[in-house]
Amino acid sequence: MTAFAALADPVRNQIVAMLAARDMPAGDIAARFDVSRPAVSRHLSVLLKANLVQVREQAQMRVYSLNPKGLNEVDDWVAQCRQTWNARLDALGRQLDALAERKRKGAKP
Amino acid sequence: MTAFAALADPVRNQIVAMLAARDMPAGDIAARFDVSRPAVSRHLSVLLKANLVQVREQAQMRVYSLNPKGLNEVDDWVAQCRQTWNARLDALGRQLDALAERKRKGAKP
DNA sequence: TCACTATGTAACTTGACTGTTACGTAACAC
DNA sequence: GTGTTACGTAACAGTCAAGTTACATAGTGA
Numbered sequence: 001m002t003a004f005a006a007l008a009d010p011v012r013n014q015i016v017a018m019l020a021a022r023d024m025p026a027g028d029i030a031a032r033f034d035v036s037r038p039a040v041s042r043h044l045s046v047l048l049k050a051n052l053v054q055v056r057e058q059a060q061m062r063v064y065s066l067n068p069k070g071l072n073e074v075d076d077w078v079a080q081c082r083q084t085w086n087a088r089l090d091a092l093g094r095q096l097d098a099l100a101e102r103k104r105k106g107a108k109p
Numbered sequence: 110m111t112a113f114a115a116l117a118d119p120v121r122n123q124i125v126a127m128l129a130a131r132d133m134p135a136g137d138i139a140a141r142f143d144v145s146r147p148a149v150s151r152h153l154s155v156l157l158k159a160n161l162v163q164v165r166e167q168a169q170m171r172v173y174s175l176n177p178k179g180l181n182e183v184d185d186w187v188a189q190c191r192q193t194w195n196a197r198l199d200a201l202g203r204q205l206d207a208l209a210e211r212k213r214k215g216a217k218p
Numbered sequence: 219t220c221a222c223t224a225t226g227t228a229a230c231t232t233g234a235c236t237g238t239t240a241c242g243t244a245a246c247a248c
Numbered sequence: 249g250t251g252t253t254a255c256g257t258a259a260c261a262g263t264c265a266a267g268t269t270a271c272a273t274a275g276t277g278a
Contacts, residue, residue, distance in 0.1 A: 037255080038255090043236090057245095081129045084130050220278090224274090226272085227270105233265090237260105240258085246254100248250085
């Protein structure tokens with residue numbers, strides 16, 4: 001679940017959103033934030049470890065791009081949560097239906 | 110984006126997953142982790158602020174349950190990211206198709 | 219009323235994370 | 249080769265978050 005920690009920081013969060021729109025070299029990314037370039041460099045390495053971004057070298061530049069793999073991890077976790085939650089609601093619904101049915105039958109005679 | 114920060118902590122992460130399966134009073138939740146009860150109490154208040162859980166009072170107990178609202182925030186962010194990402198891929202695909210078409214037409218005569 | 223249970227809050231300590239400056243390295247361009 | 253550009257890494261300082269113990273509060277039951 002390293003993806004949540006990676007996305008918890010607002011700078012990293014915005015970086016991922018930016019890279020969804022277009023690939024960018026490290027320098028350009030850093031230029032868009034008012035923190036130092038080394039700080040951004042470290043944010044990028046955190047995102048790399050979380051599989052949220054990828055790099056390719058191009059001349060002296062390192063061009064970063066989104067890595068959908070990391071997003072899948074987040075998606076999957078939320079989906080799992082929601083699934084068990086919905087299963088509970090369904091079970092509750094069936095239980096209420098059964099209760100109503102029994103009441104209806106018992107009230108008739 | 111307070112939900113990501115809330116879910117970044119492993120204890121809070123597990124708490125949410127547990128509450129998806131069943132509602133639980135604060136004490137029961139704390140008993141499942143090897144951290145002190147006050148620590149869990151603070152985790153719960155963080156989750157409350159992030160709209161990831163809800164509470165209802167029942168006698169002296171405070172019973173916690175999942176709040177799907179917070180999960181929506183996460184879902185929406187990921188969906189937005191993925192959407193702009195896919196839009197890019199689609200645009201690239203169309204561009205390549207157009208290129209191939211132009212090449213086919215030009216190569217015929 | 220009095221003990222007991224179930225929780226939240228306060229004060230404090232400690233460890234992790236973020237940011238900065240300084241420095242090292244690899245790829246151009248001349 | 250030499251200067252420049254584009255990055256990453258190291259060392260260090262400051263801030264914030266998570267854990268602990270001690271204490272306060274509120275509902276239960278006899």
